[in-house]
Amino acid sequence: MERASRCVALGPRTSALRRWLRRIGPWHWGEDARGRSPWAHGRVLVSLAVLTAGLLAFHSAVPNTVGRLGSLLETFLPWLGLAIPVLLGLALLRRSATALVTLLVPAAVWANLFGGLLLAEDPTAGRGTHDIIALQHNVSDENTDPAGTAAALIESAPDLVALEELTPSALPVYERALAADYPYHAVEGSVGLWSRYPLADVRPLDIKPEGIGEGWSRGLRSSVRTPSGEIAAYVAHLPSVRVRLNGFSSGWRDESAGLLGAAIAAEKQDKVILLGDLNSTVDDRGLAPVTSRMDSAGRGFAFSWPAAFPVSRIDHIMTRSATVTGVWSLPATGSDHLPTAARINLGR
The missing domain is CATH 3.60.10.10 (Endonuclease/exonuclease/phosphatase)
Incomplete structure (x- = not known):
C-alpha cells in the first residue's frame, strides 16, 4: 500500500519531467517562430563547427606567409577545442539539431588529436x-x-x-x-x-x-x-x-x-x-x-x-x-x- 502511494505521488513529477525532456530534446523540438524545423536552421553554427574541425584537422594548411598565422594557431592548437562547448551552448539555445550533430565532427577530431593526453597518469x-x-x-x-x-x-x-x-x-x-x-x-x-x-x-x-x-x-x-x-x-x-x-x-x-x-x-x-x-x-x-x-x-x-x-x-x-x-x-x-x-x- 505504501509503495502504491509513493508511485502515485511520483507520477505527476515523472510525467512533467518526460514532457520537459521531449520539449528540449532536439528530435522533439517543434518549429520555430518562422515555421522552420530544428533541422532547417543554425547554418552559421554549422559553418563554425565545420571551420573548427577543419582548423584542427588541417592546421598545417593554414599559410605562414602572412604573419605566420599557421604557427600561431599551432602554438595554441589544443585550446581551439574550447570552441566546441561554446558552439554546443549556442546550438542548444538556437534549438538547432543540425548544429548539434555537426559538432560531433570537431569533437571527434579533437579527441583523436589530444584525447590521449587526458589519460595522463598521476x-x-x-x-x-x-x-x-x-x-x-x-x-x-x-x-x-x-x-x-x-x-x-x-x-x-x-x-x-x-x-x-x-x-x-x-x-x-x-x-x-x-x-x-x-x-x-x-x-x-x-x-x-x-x-x-x-x-x-x-x-x-x-x-x-x-x-x-x-x-x-x-x-x-x-x-x-x-x-x-x-x-x-x-x-x-x-x-x-x-x-x-x-x-x-x-x-x-x-x-x-x-x-x-x-x-x-x-x-x-x-x-x-x-x-x-x-x-x-x-x-x-x-x-x-x-x-x-x-x-x-x-x-x-x-x-x-x-x-x-x-x-x-x-x-x-x-x-x-x-x-x-x-x-x-x-x-x-x-x-x-x-x-x-x-x-x-x-x-x-
Whole structure:
C-alpha cells in the first residue's frame, strides 16, 4: 500500500519531467517562430563547427606567409577545442539539431588529436618503466630565489637537470646548491646541464641565428655515461617569439630550430635526449626540423608557460632511440616557467 502511494505521488513529477525532456530534446523540438524545423536552421553554427574541425584537422594548411598565422594557431592548437562547448551552448539555445550533430565532427577530431593526453597518469602515484628521470627548467634571468628553485628541483630527484637563462650572478648559487646531488655539470653561455652520471665530450652547440649579436650562447652538447649506456644530451634555448599586430614573429626561432635539427641529424650517438625551452609546442611547424627527428611522446599536456596560468608546453624533453614513458610539470618556482620532468626508458 505504501509503495502504491509513493508511485502515485511520483507520477505527476515523472510525467512533467518526460514532457520537459521531449520539449528540449532536439528530435522533439517543434518549429520555430518562422515555421522552420530544428533541422532547417543554425547554418552559421554549422559553418563554425565545420571551420573548427577543419582548423584542427588541417592546421598545417593554414599559410605562414602572412604573419605566420599557421604557427600561431599551432602554438595554441589544443585550446581551439574550447570552441566546441561554446558552439554546443549556442546550438542548444538556437534549438538547432543540425548544429548539434555537426559538432560531433570537431569533437571527434579533437579527441583523436589530444584525447590521449587526458589519460595522463598521476606522476606521484606510479613510477612506470624508466631508466632515468630528466628535468628541464627555464629558471628565468629575473628569478629572485635561485637557491629555492634549486632546492625544489632536487626534491623531485631527477638524474639529469637542464637549466636555461642562467645569469652570471645566479650561476654560482645553482652550482653550490646542486653540487652534492649532481657532481657532474657543464655550462655554456646561459644554459647548463647537471648530472648524477659522468659527462664527457662537452661542447657548445651553435644555434645562433644570423642577426643576433656576439655573446649569444644558448646551446650545449654532452655525452652522459648512464648505467644503461652512453647517451648524447642536448640542452637548447631557442630565441623568443612575439605576437604583434602584424602577426607572429618567429623568424629567429625557426632559424635556430633548423640549426638544432641539423646538429641532431649529424649526431653519431644513437641515443639522444634533448632538453630545452624551444619557445613553442610540438604542433608548431616552425619546430619541424627538430620534431621530425625526435620523439616527444608521453601522456599529459604538462603545460609549462606561463607559470601563473600555464596554457602551453614550450619546455620539452625529447628523445631519439629512447622512449618517454611519462611527462609532467612541477610546481612553480621563482621562474615564469614551470619545470618539466620526464621518465625515459633508454632500452638496451
